[in-house]
Amino acid sequence: MLKTIAVRRSQGTQYIADLRGAVPAGFRGKPLIADTACADSCQACLSICPSHAIELAPLRIDLGRCVLCGDCEPACPSGKLSFSNDVKLASTRREGLVVTAARAHIDPVQVSAALHQRFGRSLKLRSVSAGGCNGCEMELNATGNVNFDLGRYGIDIVASPRHADGLVLTGPITRNMAQALDICWDAIPEPKLVIAMGACAISGGVFADSDALDRSFLEKVTPSLYLPGCPTHPLTFISGILDLLGIAG
Ligand code: SF4
Ligand code: SF4
Numbered sequence: 001m002l003k004t005i006a007v008r009r010s011q012g013t014q015y016i017a018d019l020r021g022a023v024p025a026g027f028r029g030k031p032l033i034a035d036t037a038c039a040d041s042c043q044a045c046l047s048i049c050p051s052h053a054i055e056l057a058p059l060r061i062d063l064g065r066c067v068l069c070g071d072c073e074p075a076c077p078s079g080k081l082s083f084s085n086d087v088k089l090a091s092t093r094r095e096g097l098v099v100t101a102a103r104a105h106i107d108p109v110q111v112s113a114a115l116h117q118r119f120g121r122s123l124k125l126r127s128v129s130a131g132g133c134n135g136c137e138m139e140l141n142a143t144g145n146v147n148f149d150l151g152r153y154g155i156d157i158v159a160s161p162r163h164a165d166g167l168v169l170t171g172p173i174t175r176n177m178a179q180a181l182d183i184c185w186d187a188i189p190e191p192k193l194v195i196a197m198g199a200c201a202i203s204g205g206v207f208a209d210s211d212a213l214d215r216s217f218l219e220k221v222t223p224s225l226y227l228p229g230c231p232t233h234p235l236t237f238i239s240g241i242l243d244l245l246g247i248a249g
Helices: 002-010 044-048 113-119 135-142 175-187 198-203 234-245
Strands: 031-033 060-062 081-083 098-100 123-129 155-157 166-170 193-197 225-227
Touching: 031 060, 031 098, 113 234, 123 135, 123 175, 135 166, 135 198, 135 234, 166 175, 166 198, 193 198, 198 225, 225 234
Parallel strands: 123 155, 123 166, 166 193, 193 225
Antiparallel strands: 031 081, 060 098
């Protein structure tokens, strides 16, 4: 018995007490663009980017498309690109996800007084994987594990849309999932919100040009929160949603 207790003690605790202050070592997060000139006629980063997240003159990275593969950093002969381990990548505006040398920061999440009043103490979310690879879905599951314990803020994933206050959308929205997504959305009672999780949900990601997609849902419904990543890190999800709801923690 004492031996078992000693082993358990040696394992320490995995619980992250300060989720807002947590900085994961080795995480590839917000891109940093140096304010230096590109090599003449260079298009190395543009050519290597798998998700068409880069535009040139001036260089800009759209985090709504970027899959954070990191390939552009070594490809750049001028050392203009690097990545910080900043997990705070969320924005309430789609356009707010674009970074340049002059505009180094993603638009901060705008706290919603209305959402704070309605959902600040309890928010139940239904997840819809609309053709996702299961990467974002696994990270969404992780938000509820013993490390992150998002439930401490009254935020949980629920099984039925009838019990939900909102929908977490993952995946690029394949045509085969478009109707199921509409049905799930219609089944959630008002007031309700959508959170777009991952590059696929935000822009289609690497599948954006596929004719197997039907993204008409996003023409009808504007997400309240955009959470970049491929997949989105649990801390990106948690910090974004706490900011949106104005929850201190
Ligand atoms: S890190 Fe983002 S911007 Fe750079 S190549 Fe990968 S997807 Fe493109
Ligand atoms: S954003 Fe990346 S991880 Fe998330 S569903 Fe798409 S491919 Fe998978």
